[in-house]
Amino acid sequence: MSSRPDATTGRAGGRHGGPWRAVGAAVVVVLAMMGSGLIGASLKTTDSPRPPQPVAGTSDPSPNGPLAEADLDGAQQVPTGLSRATPTTINIPRIGVRAGIMALGTNPDGTVQVPPLDQALLAGWYEPGPSPGEPGNSVIVGHVDSAAIGPAVFFSLGALQPGDTVSVERADGRTATFRVDSVASYPKDAFPTEQVYGPSDRPGLRVITCGGQFDEATGDYPDNVIVFASLIP
Secondary structure, eight states: OOOSOOTTOOOOSSBSOOEEEEEOSSOEEEEEOSTTTTBOSSOOOTTSOOOOOOOTTOOOOOTTOOSOEEOTTSOEEOOOOOOOOOEEEEEEGGGTEEEEEEEEOBOTTSOBOOOOGGGTTSEEEETTSOOTTSSEEEEEEOOSEETTTEEOTTTTGGGOOTTOEEEEEETTSOEEEEEEEEEEEEEGGGOOHHHHHSOOSSEEEEEEEEESOOBTTTTBOOEEEEEEEEEOO
16 A cells, blocks of 8 residues: 555555544544555565455445344344443454454554554454444454565455354453444545444444555555444344
8 A cells, every 4th residue: 555645535454555534423533554554564476365355246335234133023123232342352254363453542643553564463443433332333454464474364354245244352251243234345545434434323343454456566455345244133
């Protein structure tokens, strides 16, 4: 990803890059999810493995996910959410991910702290937002790859499909389990800020990394892969 600043675009998870923007309840926070943070330390080589990309037809997310699930009596069961608690581990069975989660805040310039490159197998939770299971959209980000180790924590994120599950273990001993609603790839200059960070009264999860065809010339991935998921009641 490009390292040049751009406060109007949304990005996350590749080798090099620039900032992306999140809309919170009261403020706009510029998040630096690329560059020396979410991608890697050097250019990708031609023989490096390519991360899988979302399947066509999975790129139309609903901002709030399913409205509810029907119980055995046909009544609507709406997830009310959990209290706030720090996430500790993310599990994604389909792609074999079980990874620790570190909390990410913001730097003095408004950019987000990112997982260090020497910890590219860890995911990062955007702590100023909701915790996984709370009402609202919780955001977890991670590297797609690293020049030092190759495939990183979310290398295979684009292989997820609607109906897959993502579970997040929390410090309060509870586990929030989410069902994938959709998996989408967006150009970085068309990041769906509102769908990722916009307000919601339902507990949702957004898992983000970089995607698309790595550009050898710019040292950048052109897209973001975003998983949209809703809490299972």
